[in-house]
Amino acid sequence: MADTFERIKKIVVDRLDVEESKVTMEASFKDDLEADSLDVVELVMELEDEFDMEISDDDAENIATVGDAVNYINSNQ
Amino acid sequence: MLAGKVALVTGGSRGIGKAIALELAKQGAKVAVNFSGNEEKAQEVVDEIVELGSEALKIKANVANESEVKGMIKQVVESFGSLDILVNNAGITRDNLLMRMKTEEFDEVIETNLKGVFLCTKGVTRQMMKQRSGRIINISSVVGVSGNPGQANYVAAKAGVIGLTKSTAKELASRNVLVNAIAPGFIETDMTAKLTEEQRSGMIGLIPLEKLGQAEDVAKVVRFLASDDANYITGQTIHVDGGMIM
Numbered sequence: 001m002a003d004t005f006e007r008i009k010k011i012v013v014d015r016l017d018v019e020e021s022k023v024t025m026e027a028s029f030k031d032d033l034e035a036d037s038l039d040v041v042e043l044v045m046e047l048e049d050e051f052d053m054e055i056s057d058d059d060a061e062n063i064a065t066v067g068d069a070v071n072y073i074n075s076n077q
Numbered sequence: 078m079l080a081g082k083v084a085l086v087t088g089g090s091r092g093i094g095k096a097i098a099l100e101l102a103k104q105g106a107k108v109a110v111n112f113s114g115n116e117e118k119a120q121e122v123v124d125e126i127v128e129l130g131s132e133a134l135k136i137k138a139n140v141a142n143e144s145e146v147k148g149m150i151k152q153v154v155e156s157f158g159s160l161d162i163l164v165n166n167a168g169i170t171r172d173n174l175l176m177r178m179k180t181e182e183f184d185e186v187i188e189t190n191l192k193g194v195f196l197c198t199k200g201v202t203r204q205m206m207k208q209r210s211g212r213i214i215n216i217s218s219v220v221g222v223s224g225n226p227g228q229a230n231y232v233a234a235k236a237g238v239i240g241l242t243k244s245t246a247k248e249l250a251s252r253n254v255l256v257n258a259i260a261p262g263f264i265e266t267d268m269t270a271k272l273t274e275e276q277r278s279g280m281i282g283l284i285p286l287e288k289l290g291q292a293e294d295v296a297k298v299v300r301f302l303a304s305d306d307a308n309y310i311t312g313q314t315i316h317v318d319g320g321m322i323m
Contacts, residue, residue, distance in 0.1 A: 038251065
């Protein structure tokens with residue numbers, strides 16, 4: 001669990017160029033981390049590569065916060 | 078000019094697509110030649126490209142079929158390592174007067190000529206966004222701008238391609254993926270060879286330059302749009318039509 005979070009946090013920090021402290025489980029990509037819709041699509045692509053899995057478009061639409069991503073990955077790996 | 082770049086040309090086995098594939102190869106690009114029916118013709122294009130000193134591969138896929146498109150793009154990236162230039166050229170005609178046009182004739186043309194562009198574009202977007210660079214060049218048609226009797230399906234698809242080009246250009250600009258369309262006029266190909274002499278001279282009467290275009294005239298504009306010389310151009314439709322539409 002913690003490991004997934006850390007790996008996602010690193011990607012988010014790199015991709016969105018935000019402070020590490022801002023990347024919490026509750027942080028919303030769009031509202032708190034200043035991602036636009038295309039950034040979120042790209043993040044999902046990177047998560048797919050990082051965790052070697054496929055995230056369907058339908059599932060991706062439900063990933064709004066860092067916590068959503070962590071939970072999705074933990075329950076689908 | 079395009080050394081090290083990888084291009085995918087849909088409908089690349091003959092006509093305008095073939096000229097585009099050869100032109101890009103002449104500039105040093107590795108070219109994937111997509112075809113749907115005629116494998117022999119596609120192989121000829123591949124052989125010509127190899128003779129030019131570049132690399133090529135032929136891929137059979139129906140651009141209107143999502144899983145075939147996905148497979149094709151995967152094959153290009155696996156074989157050549159990247160995908161820098163997509164030329165959406167594959168197209169068909171099923172001409173008929175609107176009153177007589179069967180729904181199937183309408184659907185078939187929209188599926189290949191418009192949905193095919195959507196599927197191929199969507200398919201390459203991931204790779205190009207990751208690369209932070211890419212060029213998508215859509216072959217529309219002058220009739221997509223002007224309209225043409227007997228081609229409601231074809232015209233609707235080609236006009237649709239222009240809209241798709243603009244939306245895609247806006248969505249992908251921030252990732253340095255540039256998307257443009259070319260609207261060829263009457264070009265000497267198998268498609269225009271079917272015309273009667275009367276239709277032909279009637280057409281030429283509409284063209285200020287008083288002649289049909291050559292596939293190479295279109296290919297050279299593709300070459301330009303694919304090159305670094307076109308770094309500041311996106312969302313445009315460039316007419317290659319001898320001045321037919323101004």
